[in-house]
Amino acid sequence: MSTHRQRRPVTQTDVAREVGVSRTLVSFAFRGAPGVSYETKQAILDAANRLGYRHNAVAADLASKHRSAVGFYLLDLRNEVYADILSGVRKALPQTPNRLILSVSRSTGGVDPVAVDSLLEARVGIIIAATLLDADGRVRELAQIVPVVSVTRHVEGVDSVYSDDRAGARAAVEHLLALGHTRIAYIAGPDFDPNTIRRQAYEQTMRDAGLIPQVLRADDYTQEAAEHAAAELLDGPDRPTAVFAHNDLFALGVREAAYARGLTVPGDLSLVGYDNSKTARLHGIDLTSVDPHAADLGETAGRVALERLNDPDAPIADNRSTPHLIVRNSTAPVRRQG
Numbered sequence: 193m194s195t196h197r198q199r200r201p202v203t204q205t206d207v208a209r210e211v212g213v214s215r216t217l218v219s220f221a222f223r224g225a226p227g228v229s230y231e232t233k234q235a236i237l238d239a240a241n242r243l244g245y246r247h248n249a250v251a252a253d254l255a256s257k258h259r260s261a262v263g264f265y266l267l268d269l270r271n272e273v274y275a276d277i278l279s280g281v282r283k284a285l286p287q288t289p290n291r292l293i294l295s296v297s298r299s300t301g302g303v304d305p306v307a308v309d310s311l312l313e314a315r316v317g318i319i320i321a322a323t324l325l326d327a328d329g330r331v332r333e334l335a336q337i338v339p340v341v342s343v344t345r346h347v348e349g350v351d352s353v354y355s356d357d358r359a360g361a362r363a364a365v366e367h368l369l370a371l372g373h374t375r376i377a378y379i380a381g382p383d384f385d386p387n388t389i390r391r392q393a394y395e396q397t398m399r400d401a402g403l404i405p406q407v408l409r410a411d412d413y414t415q416e417a418a419e420h421a422a423a424e425l426l427d428g429p430d431r432p433t434a435v436f437a438h439n440d441l442f443a444l445g446v447r448e449a450a451y452a453r454g455l456t457v458p459g460d461l462s463l464v465g466y467d468n469s470k471t472a473r474l475h476g477i478d479l480t481s482v483d484p485h486a487a488d489l490g491e492t493a494g495r496v497a498l499e500r501l502n503d504p505d506a507p508i509a510d511n512r513s514t515p516h517l518i519v520r521n522s523t524a525p526v527r528r529q530g
Contacts, residue, residue, distance in 0.1 A: 202245040203505040210239040261291045262497050263311035267322040271441055272469035273486045277321050280490020317501045319493050339500040343493035351509040353493040355484035360515035361393035364464045364482050368434045369401055372526035377406040377432040379418055379442045418445025433526050440465035440472045440481055458524035468518050478521035
């Protein structure tokens with residue numbers, strides 16, 4: 193897993209260089225520590241204003257007092273991928289005295305303020321596992337208050353640990369194309385979820401192959417919602433021979449809809465999911481799925497969170513990993529389709 197880093201626009205090191213003092217002295221000045229003269233402190237504050245440096249007082253307080261907790265905010269307990277991420281986060285913490293505080297969203301329409309506020313009140317660094325695009329602004333706001341790490345999604349200006357969804361979705365569609373499928377549909381998330389990376393990659397890969405994309409949306413993040421969307425798809429006049437689902441939970445819904453109509457997987461319908469969940473790996477399910485290595489993402493996010501707590505002005509982490517397609521028994525060549 194490689195790490196690419198971009199620097200914050202202005203850090204305490206930049207301020208120190210501007211004034212001609214040590215970074216330690218700059219840190220002391222912002223914390224109001226004794227031993228910094230009025231003139232020096234004023235020069236540091238003036239330089240910070242000039243350079244546009246924004247001091248994160250809570251982050252500095254967390255670092256200086258070595259707080260012993262990390263908050264983990266997750267979007268949905270129904271999706272196994274979040275449990276895998278949580279497992280990875282926990283793995284990053286045993287070697288430290290840090291505790292883990294869990295907060296779960298009450299909704300799927302964005303960042304739940306009640307769930308997040310409980311972590312803010314505890315004044316802990318927060319790892320956010322949410323993929324909703326409209327949450328980016330809220331995540332950046334939170335990062336001005338406490339140290340924040342976004343896991344599963346890149347958020348500009350915030351420590352981010354994520355998998356390349358574009359590459360993962362492209363691999364899924366190319367696998368189905370290589371099996372001879374041309375009628376490949378995609379089951380997407382709800383209308384209120386503008387998370388478009390996987391869908392856009394699906395659509396672009398289909399167009400590159402000279403094919404017409406077919407997208408249906410589930411109205412919630414449940415298996416039942418995906419099953420309902422798939423029913424409409426499979427009852428249509430031009431039934432697809434393959435379906436790529438936004439995640440494994442949706443793929444299981446498609447599978448149930450197919451079986452309810454007397455269709456077999458992969459005999460009548462090839463099926464690809466995303467997340468490589470434990471359920472996907474079960475004997476009898478054997479779901480072909482894209483593996484984003486969720487536990488690894490969680491472990492890396494945990495380490496990045498600890499680094500941020502220890503050094504509030506470290507360069508922003510932009511850690512992107514490559515997912516891999518795991519081929520199992522839910523996909524087959526199109527010649528086997530009925």
